[in-house]
Amino acid sequence: MAGKALNGIKILEYCDTVSGAYCTKLMADLGAEVIKIEAPGIGDGARRKPPFPNNIPDPEKSGLFLYINTNKYGVTLDPSKPLGNKIFKELVKDVDILVEDKPPGEMAKMGLDYDVLNKLNPGLIMTSITPFGRSGPYKDYKAYQLNISHVSGQGYLLPMPALKSDRPPVKVGGNSGNFDPAIVASVAIMAALFWKGKTGKGQFIEMSKQEALMSMQRVESVTFPDSGINMTRVGMAQKRSPDGVMPCKDGYVVVVTPEEHQWESFMKLIGDPDWAKEEWCKDWINRSGNVDRIQEPILEWMKEHTKEEIFRKGQAMSVPAAPMNASKDVVESPQFNARNFFVEMEHPAVGKIDKFPSSPYRFSKTPWKIERPAPLLGEHNEVIYCERLGYTKEDLEKFKASETI
Amino acid sequence: MVNNGPLNGVRVTEFTSAWAGPYATCLLGFLGAEIIKVESMQRPDHSRLLSFTTGKKFETVNESEIFNNLNLNKRSVSLNLKKPKAIEIAKKLVRVSDVVIENMRPGVVPRLGLGYDVLREIKPDIIYLSSSACGQTGPDREYIGYAPTFAALAGLPHITGYEDWPPSNFMGSIDLRSASTAAFAILSALYYHQQTGEGQYIDLASQEAIAAFAGDIFLDYVMNRNVQIRKGNKDAVMVPHNCYPCLGDDNWISIAVTNQEEWECLCRAMGKPELMDDDRFSDLSKRKANEEALDMIINEWTKNQDYYDVMRNLQDAGVAAAPSMTSEALFNDPHLKERGVFRQTDHPVIGKNWVIGPPWELSETPAALRSHGPLLGEHTDEIFQDYLGMSVEEIQALREEQVIY
Structure with a gap:
């Protein structure tokens, strides 16, 4: 089918909450087929994050989840179980890109590290997104958006200007710090895809969220080594x-x-x-x-x-x-609306949302488009496991009983 | 230096200045694309003249460390686009390029005779991205914007900072978010071109690029008419979730706790297991209700400690904690040192100059820092000779006519 930039590209997403999900959403919205793997039972972490309609939590109604999972197929799978592991590998065989955000070592523990998966699928582009990368003294450290925002140097300078320094520096509002790594990772993945288009070869991409944010704080990050200046959110910085x-x-x-x-x-x-x-x-x-x-x-x-x-x-x-x-x-801006930044989106649990945020680019030939809303939990188990991988409905029942899916 | 990047063989010609345009192609350059920057002494890129970050003014156009950090790996040709002959030469460069990017005020590039409609006649499969503050269409299309204004229009400052303080200003790193988005869009079009042979036009609006990072905030308004405002470091769900003072001047550690298990780990690591039994903090909703009291307790615990000690102690206990970093702290951090994040370029005018390296590791096609940001017009002769077949005499004549200027 013509008219989609990433038509024919298949992506497997094994990530939780925001960063990895937003990364593959960028590609799903341009036509890639994304299969999102969620934990059986509880599903993705973003399902438990606000906003919810009328502020009533419901795993099928999180505005955050809806926003960052458009155009994806959703399956449930536990790859740490033997059968789940086998199915994960079957899924990997058929995709161009795998994006995962597990702590360093966790994929290897399940026998799903790049060395193994690359043998099953030499064209695989596997991307690992972790807080601090897969090497270095902090590699096993945990970090949420708040921590990443501060440890990248961004938070220290906010709010700009700060009236006094007795209040803590702050992170950027909302989930912005979780979206940042997604857009940075997407650039390397697309470049690797281009190279795969030429050579047929895949590769492994590693990215640290801290460094993703630092790449965008690059000017502020080097003021000390280059000029001996530590910028602050108080003092001379805002007085210039x-x-x-x-x-x-x-x-x-x-x-x-x-x-x-x-x-x-x-x-x-x-x-x-x-x-x-x-x-x-x-x-x-x-x-x-x-x-x-x-x-x-x-x-x-x-x-x-x-x-x-x-x-x-x-x-x-x-x-x-x-x-x-x-x-x-x-939402009411004449400019945003004249450019149709907000579009209609219909979702089976939430109903119609008349102003759903779209994308910042208008492609003349390959438009951004919502073909389907974010998946319900396990919505596409049958489509993917039965129609694609050839399992029977009876198999599916067994998978469910063993909490594999 | 050998170029093994995934985009080796892709040629990009840019007509950009400031931060958002130049860094988009800097990313493509890290990944191996060849970048030709068209610029002129007639109106030098202001990042060559002035640093809004440090307040430093540069005596000449070739000594800006900011320009260096945002234009690594590029080659520069000087063309005074006020001269008709320069426009003709620019068109010849486009004929031998795969991608064009510009970020002038909407309307300017068509007036110069370098709009998409003209360039597609010269190179039908060109990929052409225009980056502007508000986009190429809509009532505000000709409005001028920089990072602080388009971040404001996108709604980010309103939710960043403290409610009883003014909203935060946002500086250049917001440009780099728009730039990273532009790089993703170009690469998607480049992949489509690889598959179909077709080029296209991309209209990117920086205010939408930033708004896309706040999609869930808009949905909260659309679904609930809830207008979110600044709330420091606070999260809708997580507690504790803040920065806490440490030893030294304006030193802070960020601590984020997501669930009961991490809460208990925090209590034990602080040596305050009794908090687990404290009625005020016995479950998540109570901790949220008593967040201020909890923050005070943590403040007392952190304030006489070194932030690295707090980080190690809490991370060893499984709690996400990381310092809020200054440029100096980042530069001296052992983790970032080991990962080689700060890199030194050898610049012909500035000398040794620190920059931030590419934010990813690609196993087969490494992203690389191959050269310093170019001097203005540094590569005019070689590019005009090699790609456009000009003679030394022709180039000399163009210099005298100030076409090359």
């Missing part, structure tokens, strides 16, 4: 420029002016004050030495204007300004 996050009449806005003409436009926006034409206000270096003096009248002006006014009037004058949107503002 008399713009940034500012309160206004009905909330907050952010204004940035990396180019001099943008600063000049910003000054026109606030009424072209005379002080802005003086020597101590000319160019970025002068302004960074007079931040308080400059910011005071700006903040006075901000108080009298709304987010929307500052955003629209500012942008019309080429001032890089934006409102600090809440989720509601994004």
Whole structure:
């Protein structure tokens, strides 16, 4: 079938909660066939995470699970049981990509490490996503999103600016720190897929979540070895420029002016004050030495204007300004909606969701598309185990009885 | 240096500046793609001139460590796109490329005569990605944006920080999230091209790339009309889930506990088994209700300890704990040292310069740091001679006309 970027690609996902699931979702949404393996009985961890409709927990209704598992087939399987192990290998034989996020050594303990699986399927691209990687002193350490966000250097700098240092640094809100490793891993996997397309060969990819986040903190990470600077969330860091996050009449806005003409436009926006034409206000270096003096009248002006006014009037004058949107503002944003960022999605347990987040890219030939909602727990056991692998329905009953599936 | 990367043989021409565009191709370069950066003294990339991260201003265009860190492995040609002849040369480069990426303000590239409609006539199977703040369509398409503004529009600052403090600003690492997303999109199109011979156009909106990391937050609003706000390090379910002060100035350890077993491990590791029997903390919902009191107890325990001691102690007990790291802490960390995360480039102007290496290990086709970020126009002569068949005299003439500038 034409029209899907990853048509014909088969992926097996043996991951829990967010990172691995979001990684394969990116590919499923572009046409890859993803089989998601969940633990029999309890299922994936994301099923127990909010948001739930009406705040009532239900493993089939987690908004998080629904979001990061679109377009996948879902099966239950316990590969640590002998029969489950055999079935896992049968599934691996038929796929291009396996993504797993088990602690280092766990796959090997089950006899499912790359050396074994590669013999069954030499074209297999196996990807291991772990908190700290598979080598080094912390390899067996646990880390959740909170820990990864901080141990990568990202959290230490948030919130920026912090009013005081007596409160802890924070992680990025929501599940962002879990999505980060997913997008970083997806880049290497797609490159390996390209190479497989040329050579037929698979390979093993290792990625540490800490390093995935550090790769995106690369500029902040090297300030000490390169310049002897430890950035902080308090102090001089936020004082370098008399713009940034500012309160206004009905909330907050952010204004940035990396180019001099943008600063000049910003000054026109606030009424072209005379002080802005003086020597101590000319160019970025002068302004960074007079931040308080400059910011005071700006903040006075901000108080009298709304987010929307500052955003629209500012942008019309080429001032890089934006409102600090809440989720509601994004869902209702004319721009997001004009681009159909939110689409309809129908799910058997939740019903119709009229504004379901889609993707940040518009491909001219191979569109992003929801073909099926996230799977119910074990929804595709029969399709995969009977129709694909040739087991009978009686076999399935036995697998269930032994808690293999 | 030998290039064994999976994308060896893929050629990318980029018309990008700042962070989001350049780092997308830096990722492809790590993976073996050949990257040709088109730039000009007429309007140098601002990351060559100024570091918004450290506040450092650079005297010349060739001494920016930020530019180096974001443009590793690339080659640079200088072309002054204000000159019609430069546009013709740029088109010739596109003819010998597989991928084009640009991140100018929407509308600019078509005006220059380098839009997709023009370039597909020259190279019908070109993969062309445009990266912009708000996207190429919709009412806000021409709005200017940088990391702080498109993060704000995507809703991330509103949920990051403390509720009684302003929302957090977000700087350049947000660009790199958009960049990583762009790299994934390009690679998907490249795979499709490998299978079908067809190129295509990709319109990527950075504000949507960041919004995609908050999909569950939007669903909470769509399903429940619940508008989430900043809540520090707190999680909806997990307790304890915070950073706690340690010995030293502004030193913190992040601790996250997900279940009863980890809770009990934490109590024992702290030498406070009595907490397990404390009515305030006997189950998850009670711990959530008494989170502040619990945080105080943990604060008291951590505050006179070195954060590495707390990490080791808790990790040995099976509890996820990791420090909140500064650049210096990351640079000196034994785990990151052993894994070789910080790498040194030998830059012709800056000298030895630390950067962050590729974030993955690929067993068959290693990602690699092959060379420093290019000097402006460093490779003009070799590329124009080798790929476009220009003579030394022609190149000299173009320099005199400031087409090469």
